[in-house]
Amino acid sequence: MMPTAGDDVPTRDIDARVLWRRIEPIHAVTYFAPECRDAAKAAGLPGFWMGYFADRAAPLGPVGPGVVTAIFFNFHPEMVARSIPDAWSFVEPGAVLGMRRAAAAEALRLRIPSVEALAATVGLILERVVTGADGSGRALFSANRQLDRPDDPVEALWQACTSLREHRGDGHVAMLTTSGLDGCEALALFAASEGMDSELLCQNRGWSDDEWTSAVGRLTERGLLGDREVTPAGSELRRMIEEGTDRLAGQPYRILDPDDLRLLVDELGPAAEALLATGVIPFPNPIGLPPPAGTG
Numbered sequence: 240m241m242p243t244a245g246d247d248v249p250t251r252d253i254d255a256r257v258l259w260r261r262i263e264p265i266h267a268v269t270y271f272a273p274e275c276r277d278a279a280k281a282a283g284l285p286g287f288w289m290g291y292f293a294d295r296a297a298p299l300g301p302v303g304p305g306v307v308t309a310i311f312f313n314f315h316p317e318m319v320a321r322s323i324p325d326a327w328s329f330v331e332p333g334a335v336l337g338m339r340r341a342a343a344a345e346a347l348r349l350r351i352p353s354v355e356a357l358a359a360t361v362g363l364i365l366e367r368v369v370t371g372a373d374g375s376g377r378a379l380f381s382a383n384r385q386l387d388r389p390d391d392p393v394e395a396l397w398q399a400c401t402s403l404r405e406h407r408g409d410g411h412v413a414m415l416t417t418s419g420l421d422g423c424e425a426l427a428l429f430a431a432s433e434g435m436d437s438e439l440l441c442q443n444r445g446w447s448d449d450e451w452t453s454a455v456g457r458l459t460e461r462g463l464l465g466d467r468e469v470t471p472a473g474s475e476l477r478r479m480i481e482e483g484t485d486r487l488a489g490q491p492y493r494i495l496d497p498d499d500l501r502l503l504v505d506e507l508g509p510a511a512e513a514l515l516a517t518g519v520i521p522f523p524n525p526i527g528l529p530p531p532a533g534t535g
Contacts, residue, residue, distance in 0.1 A: 255489035261507035266404040268346040278342035283329040293326035297335035298382035313422035318445030344393040358392035365399035372491035377409035410487030423454040443525040
């Protein structure tokens with residue numbers, strides 16, 4: 240399950256969803272930008288998915304498929320096992336780390352004309368948020384946070400956004416597991432709630448049609464779905480999960496004063512819009528990022 244739309248600018252309260260919609264596109268070039276895909280291939284990682292799993296898991300070190308499956312949550316275990324640990328025989332995690340941030344910075348420079356100024360304006364604010372956040376129970380966030388700060392300011396901006404994105408993701412997984420959902424069930428409930436075609440999520444997360452149908456059946460037995468449509472109980476569970484995710488994701492930003500918080504929103508907003516306007520991130524997408532307002 241992924242976040243949904245909603246983009247009111249925060250005033251006194253921290254709206255973690257507003258910040259997510261600004262940070263996620265900056266992070267997500269690592270999955271979609273051709274510069275990033277080409278860099279993974281050039282580094283010796285065959286195929287998109289091996290590049291994806293190696294790229295995102297590299298901060299954890301040369302971990303096995305069980306760890307990646309658990310932390311990434313909604314991928315089929317067999318899909319993960321086709322890439323991990325074999326990826327580490329092609330490129331060691333330390334080399335992946337340098338490759339991914341350099342390629343992401345290149346992609347950002349090509350698509351956000353103001354990215355150098357953005358890095359200078361908000362980079363240190365984001366790093367303060369990352370440094371001050373509680374990493375308890377947040378494995379992927381903590382693994383990213385412990386990395387050395389890149390010397391390149393755009394790489395550092397991308398790394399800070401990535402750390403905070405993974406902080407949100409770790410919290411989201413905690414909310415999903417607390418709600419008693421497994422990975423396929425979470426995707427099925429998300430698809431039904433958003434009216435999204437299940438084929439995209441099945442293909443991108445490795446679940447078969449039979450496994451998806453079984454997950455839908457389990458959700459139906461719990462009263463969360465009916466005739467493949469979300470029920471009031473399912474909508475309420477989804478609301479609780481998303482509100483809990485936002486609450487957990489907003490905690491790191493509470494160290495900021497209102498001026499710095501407003502600066503983040505004001506500066507990151509146009510940058511994210513400029514990036515999305517290039518079409519580098521497709522819609523719909525399996526990361527749940529909604530299209531910009533007025534585009535669909």
